[in-house]
Amino acid sequence: MADSEFDLINRYFTGIGRGSQVLRAIGDDTAALQIPDGAVLQVSTDTSLPGVHFLADTLPEDIAYRAVAVAASDLAAVGATPTAMLLSLTLPEADALWLSSVSQGLLVAAEEFQMPLVGGDTTRGSLSLAVTVFGYTQGLGVTRTGAQVGDRVCVSGVLGEARAGLALLSGEPALNDLGDDAIDHLTVRYTRPKPRLALGQMLLGRATAAIDLSDGLLGDAEHIATASRVQLWIDVERLPLSPACVAGWGLQQAREWGAVGGDDYELLFCLPKSEELPPGCTEIGEVREGRGVMTSLPITGGSYDHFAE
Amino acid sequence: MADSEFDLINRYFTGIGRGSQVLRAIGDDTAALQIPDGAVLQVSTDTSLPGVHFLADTLPEDIAYRAVAVAASDLAAVGATPTAMLLSLTLPEADALWLSSVSQGLLVAAEEFQMPLVGGDTTRGSLSLAVTVFGYTQGLGVTRTGAQVGDRVCVSGVLGEARAGLALLSGEPALNDLGDDAIDHLTVRYTRPKPRLALGQMLLGRATAAIDLSDGLLGDAEHIATASRVQLWIDVERLPLSPACVAGWGLQQAREWGAVGGDDYELLFCLPKSEELPPGCTEIGEVREGRGVMTSLPITGGSYDHFAE
Numbered sequence: 001m002a003d004s005e006f007d008l009i010n011r012y013f014t015g016i017g018r019g020s021q022v023l024r025a026i027g028d029d030t031a032a033l034q035i036p037d038g039a040v041l042q043v044s045t046d047t048s049l050p051g052v053h054f055l056a057d058t059l060p061e062d063i064a065y066r067a068v069a070v071a072a073s074d075l076a077a078v079g080a081t082p083t084a085m086l087l088s089l090t091l092p093e094a095d096a097l098w099l100s101s102v103s104q105g106l107l108v109a110a111e112e113f114q115m116p117l118v119g120g121d122t123t124r125g126s127l128s129l130a131v132t133v134f135g136y137t138q139g140l141g142v143t144r145t146g147a148q149v150g151d152r153v154c155v156s157g158v159l160g161e162a163r164a165g166l167a168l169l170s171g172e173p174a175l176n177d178l179g180d181d182a183i184d185h186l187t188v189r190y191t192r193p194k195p196r197l198a199l200g201q202m203l204l205g206r207a208t209a210a211i212d213l214s215d216g217l218l219g220d221a222e223h224i225a226t227a228s229r230v231q232l233w234i235d236v237e238r239l240p241l242s243p244a245c246v247a248g249w250g251l252q253q254a255r256e257w258g259a260v261g262g263d264d265y266e267l268l269f270c271l272p273k274s275e276e277l278p279p280g281c282t283e284i285g286e287v288r289e290g291r292g293v294m295t296s297l298p299i300t301g302g303s304y305d306h307f308a309e
Numbered sequence: 310m311a312d313s314e315f316d317l318i319n320r321y322f323t324g325i326g327r328g329s330q331v332l333r334a335i336g337d338d339t340a341a342l343q344i345p346d347g348a349v350l351q352v353s354t355d356t357s358l359p360g361v362h363f364l365a366d367t368l369p370e371d372i373a374y375r376a377v378a379v380a381a382s383d384l385a386a387v388g389a390t391p392t393a394m395l396l397s398l399t400l401p402e403a404d405a406l407w408l409s410s411v412s413q414g415l416l417v418a419a420e421e422f423q424m425p426l427v428g429g430d431t432t433r434g435s436l437s438l439a440v441t442v443f444g445y446t447q448g449l450g451v452t453r454t455g456a457q458v459g460d461r462v463c464v465s466g467v468l469g470e471a472r473a474g475l476a477l478l479s480g481e482p483a484l485n486d487l488g489d490d491a492i493d494h495l496t497v498r499y500t501r502p503k504p505r506l507a508l509g510q511m512l513l514g515r516a517t518a519a520i521d522l523s524d525g526l527l528g529d530a531e532h533i534a535t536a537s538r539v540q541l542w543i544d545v546e547r548l549p550l551s552p553a554c555v556a557g558w559g560l561q562q563a564r565e566w567g568a569v570g571g572d573d574y575e576l577l578f579c580l581p582k583s584e585e586l587p588p589g590c591t592e593i594g595e596v597r598e599g600r601g602v603m604t605s606l607p608i609t610g611g612s613y614d615h616f617a618e
Contacts, residue, residue: 029384044395047430088354128434
């Protein structure tokens with residue numbers, strides 16, 4: 001009896017990461033996990049498709065790493081401690097070299113985020129990676145719904161670099177010469193986003209609302225505004241822009257990418273005035289009465305919506 | 310700012326099922342679930358693709374129901390109580406009628422299996438439904454690894470009907486006239502499989518090993534044999550065959566479909582002689598020393614493997 005699907009899973013998808021909470025991983029009908037007593041299970045799923053979530057010519061290792069990082073970023077947004085992940089992989093053919101590279105990307109991400117691969121599904125079809133992540137929090141975690149008028153609006157890291165990296169990877173060079181190190185830095189920001197897991201956990205019980213930046217700052221700020229029934233006022237001149245972006249494309253483009261570029265996977269959060277700003281974060285605005293997002297300067301472009309016409 | 314993706318999710322994928330263990334459903338970065346203290350979390354994911362897991366012209370409601378049922382069947386196999394599910398839906402276009410029908414199929418399944426939809430992801434691409442299910446057990450659940458020499462090999466329900474339904478749906482009529490009721494019965498067995506959740510829970514602490522029948526009895530029996538390092542001897546003449554299959558296609562075809570047809574989503578399990586056979590189940594063989602699966606008669610055909618040449 002042909003068993004190649006199972007061989008494939010055994011060869012490339014077992015032993016990816018380890019975790020003390022994994023009671024049973026790949027090889028049975030389900031995976032079994034231990035969630036600490038009293039903790040809340042946090043779950044999320046994200047699908048990555050070529051031409052939508054990654055460029056078709058991306059290295060398989062980067063495709064896999066990015067698919068996992070993007071999914072883990074949702075755990076970061078609520079402050080969850082990662083436990084494990086599942087992968088639904090659909091692929092046109094079982095190519096050993098490709099699978100080996102995917103496996104390597106999964107392994108790097110699984111170890112970096114301490115989120116072992118405990119199961120999944122492999123089917124033949126158009127390339128697609130759906131990663132489901134599990135984590136836990138004590139309490140409900142930081143949601144989008146708690147922003148209070150008067151809170152500071154804050155963001156982690158530097159914005160717009162992933163969008164610049166995407167431009168470079170798409171064959172659109174910078175206007176001014178950047179140098180190889182800056183080019184590498186920007187492209188890696190797109191291919192290997194770093195979910196802010198430690199920051200998310202640090203914000204538990206401190207931030208009133210949080211979201212991870214996938215669609216772009218302004219679009220994601222809109223989600224907090226809507227869920228919390230407040231207005232988020234953003235001082236565009238305070239956005240933590242990328243020196244490399246400013247050098248390569250000028251201030252206006254760097255600012256647009258910082259505001260609406262997407263794919264940064266930094267955290268946007270609302271912090272009461274009484275709470276200290278965590279290291280590496282920037283205050284960029286405040287929560288006001290009203291609805292929606294207001295910016296200090298007009299910004300062109302818009303957030304990404306898969307089904308917008 | 311265009312928000313059609315979010316509108317779409319809000320319109321068609323919220324309010325699908327309810328559950329006392331859902332602390333937060335669709336609308337934030339993660340869904341939050343309460344797993345009973347001391348219980349083990351059981352997770353599994355299954356991808357459904359047109360032309361592989363369902364016929365391209367299947368009603369969207371049936372596509373959705375089937376995708377959920379197939380995923381829930383993995384919970385049945387380990388004896389887990391369902392808690393919730395996530396859906397990663399990839400679809401070529403956001404068609405309201407299609408989505409409304411999918412939503413209806415999800416709702417019926419969510420209520421029937423008491424497994425509310427708590428989140429997911431919607432992307433544009435080739436049609437694909439990846440359903441991730443969560444459940445829990447006290448203890449590790451029934452795995453594939455515990456079969457003991459001397460156990461009875463048992464199966465629930467009737468085998469081969471889903472395969473007959475697939476033949477009918479594929480435009481291959483029965484050899485002998487079946488009548489509309491039998492045709493309906495067989496096709497529904499394929500489009501709306503019933504995961505054996507109650508039986509799975511009943512087998513906890515009684516069965517030594519179990520698996521759900523997705524690939525076909527003999528192929529799935531092989532998984533138990535391998536995992537438990539035993540031989541499963543199957544008396545082919547004792548398979549619970551479908552009267553409708555025998556009437557429509559003759560004994561030999563009915564037996565082949567029962568042995569290797571797949572898609573039945575019944576449970577195959579190993580039961581110590583001291584345990585009573587649950588109602589609606591049939592003893593079809595025994596666990597012996599050795600490896601692999603042995604049958605009392607030769608069977609043609611083979612289990613389904615997506616990547617076999």
